[in-house]
Amino acid sequence: MTETLLDIVQQLMNGIMYGAFYALVGIGFTLFFGVMKKFNLAYGSTIMAGIYLGLIPLNLWKQPMWVVFVTCVAGAVVVGFVVEFACFRYLRKGHELAPMMTTIGMLILIEDAVVIATHAAPFEYPNIFGDESFELGPFLIRPDYLAILIAGVVFVVLLYLLVNRTTFGRAMRAVAENPAVSQLLGVSVTRTNTLTFALTSALGGATGYLVAMTFGALQPGIATWMTIKGLVVIVIGGLGSIPGAIFAGLLLGVVEFQALWFLGISYRDIFAFLLLFAFLVLRPSGLMGKAA
Amino acid sequence: MLTIEKLSRNFGGIRALHRLDLEVQPGEIFAMIGPNGSGKTTLFNVVTGVFPPTEGRLWFNGREITRARTHEIVRLGIGRTFQNIRLFTRLTVFNNVWVAQRAADGRRGPRAERRRVDELLAFTRLGDKREELAGNLNFGEQRRLELARALATEPAMLLLDEPAAGMNYGEVRELIEDMRKLRQMGKTIFLIEHVMDLVMGVADRIAVLNFGQKIAEGSATDIQSDPRVIEAYLGGRKVDARNP
């Protein structure tokens, strides 16, 4: 009995740490939707592209990991601009689902482009936090998971400060609330959107860098995987709500790890989707969302 | 015909409608006027089941419709047009009316229905635009199409939400004629309007709303001389150049 309890708590801890990653992805989606009122389904591929671009300094130029980190972030920002340019800039108004479709197209395109560029060869990120779990009482803590959690907290705090304590943050909130009026008040909506895109992509790059280390082998398919996780998170957490995304990400992580431990890998995914369904049926606006 | 009893509708802290009592008699043209934001369109939305009331009850021809769903209310005999035109722009003019068309006076069958649609298009002078996309019509034509679509539901009572908005003088006169013809056909009309020429020209009775409450009701002359109505429209304060 205590054995089971220990397992539950262990998986709870794993779930929360890994869930921080899901939360960060969900926050990215939320920022896109909250400020730009559009869905960016190519976000996962932006993150993945950042990760793969980081392989260039890593493998070709043998650079230290901090250079890889900067490349991930910068790479994601560049790819993010490509996505913005191709998928959003020239879209005609009035078709709400069009950005969804163009970004799906972009997701497919980028993922396949990376497959072609890498010839589907498996690459790896060295795990700078070490492979060995350390002991915390009766529990084992994976250092790379812990790093994700810590980084997640840092990013959220930085984001909070940015959104609430800076001029740019005010601009973001204004545009999120009412783009037309913001423009009348002198806020450049285009510039705010572009910078939000850049910011969110950068966040994605940083997130990608951390999670890449937890993978044994990278594959381009993680773009789709991240997209699905992110979507589940925003549906559960509620569209447009960052606290919702955080909570939902953690919840998803917890549910997944519990299901994984006690029921096995195929049930893990069923439970993730059942959780999604439960929310859609019982509370379509999510935990804290504004009605979509 | 339509009985509204102590109807309230709140949106969060805002009382859009407050304990409203109203009765529309069969065969009359009943107009509802009031400043913007006084709750007129909200009333239409509650009557047609778009929102449920927060408080109060509604009856139509003796049947309670307080919590009924929109399409059920329409099938009972209430038709409605929208203030901001809500046509099916990707459908043809004919199809816009056809989707609403029910069997009329016992004439059943697809061919009878299609003939009826053409009748309604002729009545609203849209016959030659039959195969046009509704989105391509001009403003006046779109307004008439909204009316044709509402008529296709074969309503006993029509709710018209600012049908004259944006119309020029000639179009308003046409509209007055149309409404008189509809009344002759036995339809009851419940009208929201700001264009006073129309209201004074056709309405049998008028009710005035302000802040979700009825502040006056009666004939055109009654309304025009009611001090509460004047205050609602013009405000009670004296306008002073030094204190705007």
Add this chain to the structure above:
Amino acid sequence: MDYYVAVLSIIGMHILLGLSVYVVAITGQLSFGQQGFYAIGAYLAGIGTALWGIHLLPAVLLGMTAAGVMGFLVGFPALRVKGLYLGVATFGFGEIVRLVFLNVRYTKTIGGKLVGPNGAEGFRHVSYIYDRGFTQAQYLAVIYTAVIIVAGFVYFLERSKLGARFRAVEEDEVAAAMAGINVTAVKVFAFTLGGFVAGLGGALFVHYSTYIDHQMVTLPLAVSSVIYPMLGGLGSFWGAILGAALLIFLTEGLRFLQEFRLVVYGALIILTMLFRPRGIIDEAMVLRVRAFLRRQVAPSA
């Protein structure tokens, strides 16, 4: 020759998938889960012929009906969500179906072989048509008979008042309700119909390929099935047919593009959405074609 028969067969079954997305999409519901109904149709029809020994037609009807009933059941919770949420929800449904089949084990040993859905190994030996000596070319006729029947049904639906009501619901649900349309009934009916059509596609597919497994009915199939009508056009059922045929010809026919297949897909989606958001055969084109045909019939009118 065999190769073309194979490509045309695949196109036929994908046309059914595309049509199943289409009939739901024209009520304003974009479903990324039709592959789930496809899977239900495939597995159940396969069980019918391979495990229960019933004939092809009843098995296909069984698969279709199970999928259609599922469509009906999905239609109700689907009412609560719209847009991307609905996309995620329906995709989630598709994934749940897939994951259920991943875990189902229902096998019998028949003629020395293990037949039946076997978890991750999939469902092999659905060899009904080949056992009876039919060729793929003959089965092609079966596939396209089904396609023609379904397309014909959708054709008549589109020209009917109900079909126009579908599109009214897509454009403005409140106005549609005000026109006396029971929006709930229309949307649930669309999902049910979509389920039947996708189920038919799956039931036909499993007998063509003799094999189905969970990996075949996940994200790539979800995305393809949605792209067919979105690219081909939402103005008419021909759009789904055009989309499926075009994309499969493009990727099968142009072999050198094989490697770049998804890049081409992705680029095509982006370009279509930018320049023609309602697809190639959009409502405006349908109207132009109808007006043109009317002039041909009565040139002096």
